[in-house]
Amino acid sequence: MARVLLRQLLVLLLSLVTLTIFTFSLTLFFPQDMVIIAGQTTNDFGNLVNHYWHYLNSILSGEWGQSRINGQNVLDEFLIHIPATIELSVMALLFSLCLGLPLGIIAAENKNKWQDKLVVSSTLIGYSMPIFWWGMLLVLLFSLTLGIAPVASRIGFEYDILPVTGFMLIDTLLSDQPYAIEAFYNALEHLILPTIVLGTIPLAIFTRVTRSAMIEALASDYIRTAKAKGLSYSRIIWLHALRNALIPIVTVISLQISVLITGTLITETIFAWPGVGKWLLEAVYRRDLVTLHGGLLAIAMIVIMMNIMVEIAIHFINPKLRRRK
């Protein structure tokens, strides 16, 4: 196990070095805009290596330059905006997993029957859905026509919640206001539509992967053995087949992190969600390259670290890899 961790740590280090070289080279193209981060021009440092070293030092010490929007340190700004995005992404991930796994299993159990066909065609529809349109349709139907879901933002304006953790669901519960519980439900209501919009594409992908992995698992010999042993049907599905189907599913989760972040850029625009996506787009509209540089760097770091974590998780799940210490 220690060897796996060490190896992944090395991969992480290498990826971060590659990433910083990549972002560093971006700053070289726009020296006037990026002067705060990269120090001065390469000439002032003698050579590129020294320049990069200086850049790396300022990144590590948390000096990511000042945002053109409000003059704050970009790293601090990022940390202010990330909880809203994490809250939304985690909800979307949970939504897509909680719905995608059962749907995929149902489809696999009833392969080529009507349930399977229904699930497969729905995943195709979900997969081809342009989410900016999907979001607007849901707002049109549930908020504007039926009036059962809020149109935008994280919480109703009548609630005054002190940001402690930045996660609205936690902050409302921590709040000592008399309406704390009410505010919690209000925040939850505000989460529903954005969660569905953001979770649609991962849902389609999880369902597809679960279905094919379960079909493969159900056709294998050990399932026939389990059936012959007279195990109950639910035990076979949930304990034997799903455990083996889990490996491709977990692998796919790591790919969804990118998809989710792409999705937050659009979802946060539609629902006026004050997260990283909206913050970055604001930076684009103002051509605030310092903020964009910081946002890209931070998000890429998150994606890389999540991928490494999934990689380690797979080592825990997959006995083949676990034994090969």
Add this chain to the structure above:
Amino acid sequence: MSNQPQFYQQSQIPSTINRWRRNFGQNKMASAALLLLVLIVLVAIFAPWIAPYDPATQFSDLKVPPAWYDNGMSQYLLGTDDLGRDLFSRLVHGARLSLKLALIVVVLASSIGMLLGCITALSGLLVDQLIMRLMDLILALPSLLLAIVIVALIGPGLPNAIYAVAIVLIPHFVLVTRNAIKAELSKEYVTAMILDGANKTRLFTRSILPNILPALVVQLTLAFSTAILEIAALGFLGLGAQAPYPEWGTILSESHAYITIAPWTVALPGLAIFFTLLSINLVGDGLRDAMDLDE
């Protein structure tokens, strides 16, 4: 030959292309999607003749609903938008624009990506590792975020958005091409050809290229659908095609503000994007199944 009596049972072994075609034809969903896709492409090609009006002409009839509504007008089949432009004409011209832009993106990305993929696969370990690490990094980054950053760096607008989406798509082509070539190189028939004395060009054009074609074709269809979606997304965020252009994503972002008063200006352009993406994805899936590629 054919009118001679046949004494032996003759079984005809179909060529690979014919087998693929037959496999594809048996997939009803994919065939239907191909039909829809052909229809969309035809609409795109003949857009100036199909569209009743110029997409930019503003009529005095503002926000007329589609013709099947009670207060719709028959001369505007799908209604008009907030500036009185005929929505049907805009969508038809939008098909032309969106498909054209996606085509440019895919041609750009695929030519550079495949070239890089060939170089990577056929060169030594160092170059291979260098290019692949860079590609892995770009693949790990969220595609739309990277496209947005590139657009922010080189400035918004149509040509720049095309470059951005193309750059984002390149790594996929590099990866697919490289992996396909690597997989072929390790197969025995390639060794046999080398032993037969085939030179490198012959080896590449006669044995490797035909065998990696299926993977590339599937990647091309996938890239086409991604390109349409990303261009529309950039248009929606106001970073791609700008206002007067009838690009689908741009139309959607313009009509976002009128979602309560003129919901059809939101629903219909999205439907156009959706059906285009759906048909391309179905055709791509069908091709993958027909050519026996694994996912």
